[in-house]
Amino acid sequence: MSIPALGPPAGRAAGSVLARRNPTVKLMLLFVVSAVLAVIFDPVTPAVLYVLAAAAVIASTGMELTRLALLHLPFIGFGLGVFLVNALSRPGDVWWTAGPLRITVEGLSVGGSLALRTLVIGVLAIGFITSTDGVRLMHSLHQQGRLGPRVTYAVLAGYRMLQEMPREWQTIRHAHAVRAPLRPDGAPSRSPLAFGRGAFALLVISVRKGERMALSLESRGLGLSPRTTWRRVPLTGADWAMAAGVLGVLATVVVTSRMLGHLRGVEALLS
Amino acid sequence: MNSTAPGRQHARIRDPWTLRDLVLLVVLGVVFGFLYWVFVQAWTALSIAMGPAGDLSQHVLAGSWLLVAPLAIAIIRRPFAGILAEVLASVIEVVFLGSAVGPLLFIAAAIQGVGSELPFAATRYRRYTWLIYALSGLLGAGLVFCYSAVLSGWIGQDLLVVRLVIHLTSGVILGGLLAKVVVDGLARTGVVDNYAIGRRVEADRVIH
Numbered sequence: 001m002s003i004p005a006l007g008p009p010a011g012r013a014a015g016s017v018l019a020r021r022n023p024t025v026k027l028m029l030l031f032v033v034s035a036v037l038a039v040i041f042d043p044v045t046p047a048v049l050y051v052l053a054a055a056a057v058i059a060s061t062g063m064e065l066t067r068l069a070l071l072h073l074p075f076i077g078f079g080l081g082v083f084l085v086n087a088l089s090r091p092g093d094v095w096w097t098a099g100p101l102r103i104t105v106e107g108l109s110v111g112g113s114l115a116l117r118t119l120v121i122g123v124l125a126i127g128f129i130t131s132t133d134g135v136r137l138m139h140s141l142h143q144q145g146r147l148g149p150r151v152t153y154a155v156l157a158g159y160r161m162l163q164e165m166p167r168e169w170q171t172i173r174h175a176h177a178v179r180a181p182l183r184p185d186g187a188p189s190r191s192p193l194a195f196g197r198g199a200f201a202l203l204v205i206s207v208r209k210g211e212r213m214a215l216s217l218e219s220r221g222l223g224l225s226p227r228t229t230w231r232r233v234p235l236t237g238a239d240w241a242m243a244a245g246v247l248g249v250l251a252t253v254v255v256t257s258r259m260l261g262h263l264r265g266v267e268a269l270l271s
Numbered sequence: 272m273n274s275t276a277p278g279r280q281h282a283r284i285r286d287p288w289t290l291r292d293l294v295l296l297v298v299l300g301v302v303f304g305f306l307y308w309v310f311v312q313a314w315t316a317l318s319i320a321m322g323p324a325g326d327l328s329q330h331v332l333a334g335s336w337l338l339v340a341p342l343a344i345a346i347i348r349r350p351f352a353g354i355l356a357e358v359l360a361s362v363i364e365v366v367f368l369g370s371a372v373g374p375l376l377f378i379a380a381a382i383q384g385v386g387s388e389l390p391f392a393a394t395r396y397r398r399y400t401w402l403i404y405a406l407s408g409l410l411g412a413g414l415v416f417c418y419s420a421v422l423s424g425w426i427g428q429d430l431l432v433v434r435l436v437i438h439l440t441s442g443v444i445l446g447g448l449l450a451k452v453v454v455d456g457l458a459r460t461g462v463v464d465n466y467a468i469g470r471r472v473e474a475d476r477v478i479h
Contacts, residue, residue: 027366027374030374031374034373034374034375035375038375038422041424082423082424085327085430086424089428090429091427106427110427111424113424121375122373124373125373132366134366134367137366150288150290151293151359154290154293154297155359155362155363157294157297158294158301159363159367161298161301162304162363165302165305166305169305195310199302199306200453200456202305202306203302203457204460206301207457207462208462210294210295210298211294211462214289214291214293214294217290218290269421269424269426
């Protein structure tokens with residue numbers, strides 16, 4: 001068991017154009033695009049944005065299409081659920097009906113919009129995560145994002161802990177499997193109660209470990225400020241160009257969509 | 272450095288955060304981030320299989336996302352511990368675990384942190400009864416529901432009230448009462464003796 005997003009970005013994405021950009025700028029752009037999309041409720045605008053975003057991610061990371069498609073799976077699953085529930089449960093002009101089920105035009109429109117929004121944020125998040133090293137991001141947030149040194153090092157210590165956690169979890173589950181009563185077929189219990197016991201053990205071990213970590217960080221002077229840093233994460237003209245490009249495209253799409261009469265805001269939920 | 276006079280009962284706002292407290296917040300975020308991740312592995316498949324009902328079933332577990340805030344407040348006992356814990360947990364989920372919600376999770380986390388923290392703040396971080404924990408879960412779930420209702424387009428659906436009821440119930444049980452069970456369990460193991468919660472127990476022992 002390993003966590004896919006942990007560890008340095010793998011494959012071609014590591015040396016790609018996107019991987020060389022400043023992590024704080026990437027995170028801020030992801031945040032801005034998500035926030036703008038959160039108030040758009042028509043299907044056309046996010047559909048256009050999705051095509052552009054997917055093209056940009058493929059071009060700037062050089063990711064294989066099959067890998068990109070695989071990483072899409074959770075977003076597609078989530079989006080499909082949101083789409084179906086809106087199509088079936090939103091009142092409005094009935095488009096199709098069968099027994100107790102009815103699909104409305106409003107439901108299709110809002111559901112489609114929300115599902116496409118999930119995909120836009122999803123494809124951008126894929127681009128961000130596959131091209132960004134977590135440690136570099138925290139250093140960048142410290143240097144450019146003015147995140148305090150103590151919070152930065154605390155999160156980095158937590159990151160290290162997270163990397164070891166799958167192994168810790170396996171150890172606990174094995175230890176419980178040795179002692180706990182087994183199921184009739186000899187397998188260890190998979191009940192929520194067993195999960196809870198393991199979770200509590202993990203919590204206790206981690207709190208204890210965290211206290212030791214804090215002590216060792218303090219004894220190395222990492223709780224003090226101000227600090228100098230050894231490796232600076234660069235913030236270059238290319239980063240500003242990327243920010244301008246992304247925001248420019250976003251603004252153009254939203255304004256064009258409004259001029260063509262497609263754009264709808266939160267009022268779409270109430271009509 | 273951390274000695275507290277026995278009679279000194281109120282939360283100290285002006286003292287800077289110690290590294291120990293900050294690391295504890297991060298540790299809580301990491302542990303719960305990891306547990307959600309383990310859980311979501313199974314959950315995504317299940318919710319796809321359930322189709323439209325999968326979208327509803329998310330509310331059953333909604334309260335478990337609130338758990339970090341009351342834990343942090345009860346252990347550290349200082350203002351903003353709950354909000355900070357929620358936000359740090361969301362950072363770990365988005366940045367290191369690749370959550371499907373994306374960075375909007377930071378805002379949701381801050382909102383539910385505020386909701387969870389309000390009841391404790393109202394008692395000036397002095398009372399840790401079942402009622403306060405339950406209120407914390409209720410408010411946390413309620414506030415974040417309003418936010419999600421707009422963001423996920425729940426407003427205007429036939430199911431809005433059903434969603435709200437399941438969501439709030441889950442908040443009270445998983446995000447409130449369960450937190451007290453976990454906090455009391457942690458206190459019994461002794462791992463949090465060196466935090467404010469342990470010092471408070473020590474102080475009570477001196478007085479009585």
